[in-house]
Amino acid sequence: MDMTNDIVWLTIALASITVVITKAKRKTAKLDPKCIRMPPPAVKGLSIIRILHTLLTKGLQQMIHDQYKKLGSVFTVRFFRMKATFLIGPEVSAHFYQGTDYEISNGVGLEFTVPMLGKEVGYGVDSATRNEQFRVFYDVLKPSKLRSHYGSILQEVEEYFEKWGHQGIVDLKQELNQLLMLISGRCLLGKQVREKMLDEFFTLFQELTDKFFPYVPTPATRRRDIARAKLSEMLTEIVRSRKEYSHVENDVLQNFIDFKYSDGRSTTESEVIGLMITLILAGKHTSTITSIWTGAHLLASARILKSVLVEQKILISKYGDHLDYNAFLEMDTLHNCIKETLRIHPPVAIFRRKVHKNFIVQTKDGIEYEIHSGHTLVSPVIFNNNLPHIYKDPDVYDPDRFGPGREEDRVGGKFAYTSFSGGRHACKGESFAYLQIKVIWSYLLRNFELKLESPFPDPDWTKLVAEPKGRVMVSYKKRLLATTEVVHA
Numbered sequence: 001m002d003m004t005n006d007i008v009w010l011t012i013a014l015a016s017i018t019v020v021i022t023k024a025k026r027k028t029a030k031l032d033p034k035c036i037r038m039p040p041p042a043v044k045g046l047s048i049i050r051i052l053h054t055l056l057t058k059g060l061q062q063m064i065h066d067q068y069k070k071l072g073s074v075f076t077v078r079f080f081r082m083k084a085t086f087l088i089g090p091e092v093s094a095h096f097y098q099g100t101d102y103e104i105s106n107g108v109g110l111e112f113t114v115p116m117l118g119k120e121v122g123y124g125v126d127s128a129t130r131n132e133q134f135r136v137f138y139d140v141l142k143p144s145k146l147r148s149h150y151g152s153i154l155q156e157v158e159e160y161f162e163k164w165g166h167q168g169i170v171d172l173k174q175e176l177n178q179l180l181m182l183i184s185g186r187c188l189l190g191k192q193v194r195e196k197m198l199d200e201f202f203t204l205f206q207e208l209t210d211k212f213f214p215y216v217p218t219p220a221t222r223r224r225d226i227a228r229a230k231l232s233e234m235l236t237e238i239v240r241s242r243k244e245y246s247h248v249e250n251d252v253l254q255n256f257i258d259f260k261y262s263d264g265r266s267t268t269e270s271e272v273i274g275l276m277i278t279l280i281l282a283g284k285h286t287s288t289i290t291s292i293w294t295g296a297h298l299l300a301s302a303r304i305l306k307s308v309l310v311e312q313k314i315l316i317s318k319y320g321d322h323l324d325y326n327a328f329l330e331m332d333t334l335h336n337c338i339k340e341t342l343r344i345h346p347p348v349a350i351f352r353r354k355v356h357k358n359f360i361v362q363t364k365d366g367i368e369y370e371i372h373s374g375h376t377l378v379s380p381v382i383f384n385n386n387l388p389h390i391y392k393d394p395d396v397y398d399p400d401r402f403g404p405g406r407e408e409d410r411v412g413g414k415f416a417y418t419s420f421s422g423g424r425h426a427c428k429g430e431s432f433a434y435l436q437i438k439v440i441w442s443y444l445l446r447n448f449e450l451k452l453e454s455p456f457p458d459p460d461w462t463k464l465v466a467e468p469k470g471r472v473m474v475s476y477k478k479r480l481l482a483t484t485e486v487v488h489a
């Protein structure tokens with residue numbers, strides 16, 4: 001009882017301090033001669049306790065929804081010294097995605113990646129070096145390079161599913177995790193890792209992620225450091241042997257070895273390893289989770305499944321049973337299913353940035369606010385992807401919303417769809433991700449009759465990337481989709 005009272009009094013005291021600090025800060029803002037526009041409306045004082053309560057009991061989306069309805073598309077949550085300004089919708093998001101690193105930086109909270117990726121890459125180096133390193137990601141994954149990966153991905157997919165046999169029941173999560181590991185091994189890490197040490201590589205890789213307190217010395221962070229050192233050893237050996245014997249491979253690892261900065265400097269071994277770990281970290285898990293959600297949605301809707309099968313049949317009649325890269329480029333229906341999956345389940349649910357230079361944002365109603373340096377900016381993708389003024393019936397899984405005549409994301413404006421982020425820090429692996437997931441689902445649907453045996457999964461919000469909760473059991477029966485076959489809805 002005493003303790004409960006203490007907590008109540010402490011809460012009231014903290015809230016009162018927040019009110020006083022907030023008022024004092026607002027006064028300063030008004031007196032500042034450089035402040036030419038009003039700051040955004042703020043959640044302050046006792047309201048903080050209310051929104052924290054909503055956050056803890058009803059979740060982030062409900063919390064944002066309540067404040068959006070009350071305060072509009074730009075609002076600030078002030079909590080002691082922290083000022084987080086939320087930007088809701090494409091109309092107010094351009095600067096967030098397009099601002100330069102000097103105006104608005106992307107490193108908020110990403111320092112936690114340094115022990116995983118290494119001090120030589122990403123948020124361990126200055127922004128100029130980092131931008132050059134991101135240039136190599138773009139170079140190796142750009143759409144024009146995809147044709148060269150297509151054959152390797154298809155071969156991995158065919159070999160993997162040949163082992164399934166005639167019929168059975170599997171956990172889709174486990175299967176697709178394994179398959180995406182093989183694809184990453186083959187296309188990114190290269191033949192040596194793929195053939196000799198893939199399981200060991202990914203077992204160690206698993207130890208790198210999901211550490212909530214990355215700098216606190218715990219058994220988990222110690223395991224991470226040991227795993228990081230072993231991964232580094234494995235890759236260093238490969239890099240050295242390629243250099244020593246002038247052995248050149250056609251994989252992304254080779255591109256990192258051959259990369260030169262704009263001043264002509266070559267990459268060091270540690271940089272090559274850091275770049276590779278970054279790429280696997282950015283691409284493997286996101287693609288795995290998206291391919292599982294895509295499968296769950298396809299198998300849960302007979303109408304949508306039918307439209308994808310019809311598209312596959314049309315392509316078979318045009319290109320024959322072995323669909324090549326040109327056929328893959330025409331899989332628009334399947335593409336839109338993946339895109340719609342990502343609208344509902346974006347692997348990165350919110351983006352954050354830090355403001356370094358004041359800027360003005362205008363809402364769609366023409367109201368202007370000045371956002372000051374020092375604020376943390378929040379773009380909640382998971383909320384922005386569901387705005388009813390952009391997406392009709394946003395709660396419904398409806399891939400046709402991206403099809404001809406609707407194109408709701410394009411009509412909505414440049415930053416209406418941000419599952420791959422946008423502007424300066426947009427995902428460099430978007431095309432590669434679509435390629436992998438399309439090859440997998442095109443092959444599965446053409447070669448097996450599939451049925452979702454478990455109930456449609458809920459998202460597991462306890463994970464860094466919200467994956468389907470529990471197992472996703474799917475039964476399969478071998479078939480060869482023929483152009484003459486009638487597809488039932």
Ligand code: HEM
Binds near residue numbers: 287424430
């Ligand atoms: C469905 C799959 C994927 C999704 C949804 C996705 C999403 C994203 C998002 C949202 C970001 C930006 C994060 C931020 O702004 O803080 C990002 C960055 C990045 N992604 Fe992806 N990604 C996917 C697959 C891949 C793949 C397969 C690769 C490579 C093989 C990849 C490589 C990268 C890289 C290198 C960056 C850093 C870009 C930068 O900061 O400039 N991604 N991704």
